[in-house]
Amino acid sequence: MAKPNIAIKDIESALKFRRAMKSFDASKKINEEDIELILEAIRLTPTSYGFEPFNVIVAQDTDFRKKLEKAAGVNAAKFTASHLLIFTAKTGEELTRKDGHIDHMLRDVAYMNAIIRTGYKTFWKKWAKTDFKIFGDNEKLHQWAAR
Numbered sequence: 001m002a003k004p005n006i007a008i009k010d011i012e013s014a015l016k017f018r019r020a021m022k023s024f025d026a027s028k029k030i031n032e033e034d035i036e037l038i039l040e041a042i043r044l045t046p047t048s049y050g051f052e053p054f055n056v057i058v059a060q061d062t063d064f065r066k067k068l069e070k071a072a073g074v075n076a077a078k079f080t081a082s083h084l085l086i087f088t089a090k091t092g093e094e095l096t097r098k099d100g101h102i103d104h105m106l107r108d109v110a111y112m113n114a115i116i117r118t119g120y121k122t123f124w125k126k127w128a129k130t131d132f133k134i135f136g137d138n139e140k141l142h143q144w145a146a147r
Contacts, residue, residue, distance in 0.1 A: 092138025
């Protein structure tokens with residue numbers, strides 16, 4: 001992949017443009033190409049150990065969105081957007097079970113062979129046990145994934 005040719009001032013301008021939206025114009029729709037770019041940007045965002053310990057659900061089903069909106073209370077105005085992205089954190093059990101999410105990320109996404117995968121997992125487990133003291137506690141692992 002070629003190095004992108006983006007001016008620093010353009011990056012700075014884009015970062016400064018962020019907004020907290022209170023409502024959305026329901027008549028405006030995000031095109032599928034832009035949604036795919038947003039989802040790819042989420043996928044490429046740096047995460048702890050590269051594990052991407054979350055799911056992103058693109059909610060577009062009207063009935064499902066109405067149920068979510070009813071449960072959202074004061075945040076209901078956000079449901080006028082054309083696409084609703086819901087982030088869910090992996091559970092501790094999902095992360096650590098044999099052939100679970102961490103194994104999937106190392107094997108199927110990072111394409112690590114078994115030896116490198118074992119070393120990487122050993123290093124991560126040491127970090128999770130010693131530095132963060134979360135390994136073996138599914139609730140703490142889930143909270144880590146949620147951040």
